[in-house]
Amino acid sequence: MIAIGGSAGSLPVLAELLEQLPASIDCTMMIIVHRLKNVPSDLDRLLSLKAPIIEPEDKQPVLSHRIYLAPQNYHLLIEDEGTFALDYAEPLHYSRPSIDVSFASVAEVYGPRALAILLSGASKDGAAGMQRIIAAGGTGFVQDPASALFDTMPLAALELCPEAQAMSLTDMVHFLTELKMSAEHDQ
Structure with missing residues (x-):
């Protein structure tokens, strides 16, 4: 599982990263980007340059060779049984979805098979979640x-x-x- 988190300033880098990825990457990707909660978003379509981006629904199975995008205004978690959970708990670091929440669930389910990537952002969201992934043997x-x-988000993680x-x-x-x-x- 590759979990990618980003906030302010991350979209151009994320789009370029997805564009340059090999045509068939043999893993599942989960993207968590801070977005405004009350504004319509076509982010899934904007990022679907190379492969379709799926905004999962609650209890939807996590399938391999897919790219998932955390829906607006929900924390995206992965459950032990291999399904997504959408959570409406309080925002963390003023954000829902929170990168920390998603990364922590990835650490619990995927452990050493998890890779966390943290991009540009103006908060410290993602640092604690990355710490959990690394502690579980991930990268x-x-x-x-x-x-x-x-640079606040990458510096906090480092x-x-x-x-x-x-x-x-x-x-x-x-x-x-x-x-x-x-x-x-x-x-």
Whole structure:
């Protein structure tokens, strides 16, 4: 499971990352982006350049080789039985969906098979969730703060998670391509 979180300034990087990914990536992706709750959003269509983006419904099964986008105004969690849960609990870091909430559920279900990517943002959301993924044996990396429009989110994650690595967009794409190639090699 690759879980990607972002906020202010993350959309151009996220769109470019999705555009440059290998055509068939052998994993499931979950994207958590802070969005306004009372404004219609076509983010799923805007990001669907390479592959369809799905906004999951409550209790929908998590399927492999899919890209999921956290719906507006709900925390997106993954349950042990392999289904999504939409949660309307209080916002965390003023955000619903919260990256921390989603990353924490990914850590619990996927453990060492989880990769957290944290992009540009103006809050500290995502840092604690990334810490949980790394503690569960997963991997974490952040957008290089020097390239982030808002560096608060990547810097908070690097401060809390010294094991996390800062990467440029090119490095992220290279890493994910290598991940795909090693998965193909292992089969």
